[in-house]
Amino acid sequence: MLSVVKEVERKVTKIGNSLGVTFPQEVLEHLGVYQGDEVSFHLENGYVSIKKKVNIKLPKGIDQEFLDQMNDMINEYDKTFKGLVDR
Helix, strand or coil: CCCCCCCCCCCCEEECCEEECCCCHHHHHHHCCCCCCCEEEEEECCEEEEEECCCCCCCCCCCHHHHHHHHHHHHHCHHHHHHHHCC
């Protein structure tokens, strides 16, 4: 199957107190993203990749607030955790 590469350009514009870029419908359809969906951005070496955020079904008894608190703790103590690996 032949891969088709297409470039789309947009101008950065002011949206309220922020800057933003609008996406053409064909780009959103290519990503499978529709109004109300969330997307994630991966930034590396001057490039940005965008993909539809995958919603994960949480196990019974675990809610998003718990996961957010765990994520905050991991980020806060990241250096400590990494230091424990070398012990």
